[in-house]
Amino acid sequence: MKDTRSDLVRLIKSGYCAPRIAGIAKRLRQPATTIHYNIKQMEREKVIRTYKAVFDYKKIDEGFCTYVLISLAPEEYADPERIAKELAKFEEVESVDVITGGWEIIVKIRTENIEAYYGFMRTVLTRRGIAKTTSLNSMRQLKSEFVEF
Amino acid sequence: MKDTRSDLVRLIKSGYCAPRIAGIAKRLRQPATTIHYNIKQMEREKVIRTYKAVFDYKKIDEGFCTYVLISLAPEEYADPERIAKELAKFEEVESVDVITGGWEIIVKIRTENIEAYYGFMRTVLTRRGIAKTTSLNSMRQLKSEFVEF
DNA sequence: ATGCTATTTGAATAATATTCAATATTTAAT
DNA sequence: ATTAAATATTGAATATTATTCAAATAGCAT
Structure with missing residues (x-):
């Protein structure tokens, strides 16, 4: 058996839909051509960034989810x-935001x-520039990517 | 002009893809039937939960993004x-997790x-059961839903 | 090796997206 | 209000893609 599945997951995780x-x-209750016209327009205007699959992450060996609050070193x-x-480049990373509040960055892994x-x-998370991290482990996910579980 | 766009956004935000x-x-470089077979299998096994669109949220009036750390009242x-x-029921809410650490819940809005x-x-966020909230505002999003900006 | 089950694949069909041209609607200027 | 220009809607025709089906192959347990 070929391992088509992991290739598939990698592709549809952020596109190919x-x-x-x-x-x-x-x-x-509208003509398909009207829908088509409007969607293409949103794609052209980059209102829509991509189409993708949402997984049951436990079933693709990504069941352990953590939010990490990062304090940067002053020089950063x-x-x-x-x-x-x-x-943001790591495949384990779902999201990265630069934030206000007691930390500089929040990462979802x-x-x-x-x-x-x-x-x-x-x-x-130990590289130069990162002073301190606080890990918040997800014990239960009720909603993710706007999709309810 | 009909307001097709907001209907469209609502639908493809979590499905219809x-x-x-x-x-x-x-x-x-594989036959389409092989891909089809494997994908249908993952759908049957619920490995894939849904297919959805990812937006440039600023362009659909959802540009203001906040992570909220929630402390629950002891009775909760x-x-x-x-x-x-x-x-999780609110459309403004992208994700909800029950977490470990200094708070009980993290919500992305x-x-x-x-x-x-x-x-x-x-x-x-002021309803009974919620004792205290800490808002972390996103100033810049580098990655979201596994999609890099 | 044998049989059994799961997967792969090509050919045929069904369904869907896309293009195109015509019509209708909105917008902006006078 | 009238007009002209730009934008949006729509049905019919076509192109592309998904799906079904049957046959072949590969994996697995005994």
Whole structure:
């Protein structure tokens, strides 16, 4: 058996999907061409960024979810985006925001389990510029990516 | 002009999309029927929960993004999910998690602006059971829903 | 090796997206 | 209010894509 599944997951995690125009048209009781026109317009204007799949993350070995609050070292205050951009590159990272409040960055991370998270933490969240981290572990996810569980 | 757009946004925000099998097949250099078989399997097994659109949220009047750390009142400790579930119902809420650490719940909220957020905060985040909230405003989003900006 | 089950695949069909041209609606200027 | 220009809606025709089906192949347990 080929391992098609992980390739598939990787692709549809952030793209390779499309709107179901016929279904939308039926639901909104409008001609498919009208729906098509409006959606293409939103795509052209970049209102829609992409289409993607949402997973049951436990079933794709990303069941362990953590929010990490990051305090930067003073020398990074001038440009918190530098580190934020670096963090965004990792596939384990679902989201990265530069924030106000007691911390500079919040990152949402999905790994298989606590060991994998510990590994990520040690290799990534200990780099120069990151002064301190606070991990908030998700024990239960009621909603994610606007999708209720 | 009909207001097709907001209907459209509402629908594709959490569904009414599908994988582009032909595109995936070409990319992975595999027959479309093989891709189709594997994807249908993942759908049956509920590995894939749904397909959805990702937006440039500023362009759909959801540009103001906040993470809220919630401390529950002691009488809610036994069942933090009760309140978490309630919060998940609001369309402004992107995600809700019950967490470990200094707070019980973390919520990600998207509103048009700070006034709309204030309104949400006053009506929703002040209900019985919620003892204290800490708002972390997103000043810049580098990644969201696994999609880099 | 044998049989059994799960997966892969190509050919045929069904369904859907897209294009195009015509019509209707909105917008802005006078 | 009238007009002209730009934008949006729509049905019919076409192109593309998903899906079904049957056959072939590969994996697995005994």
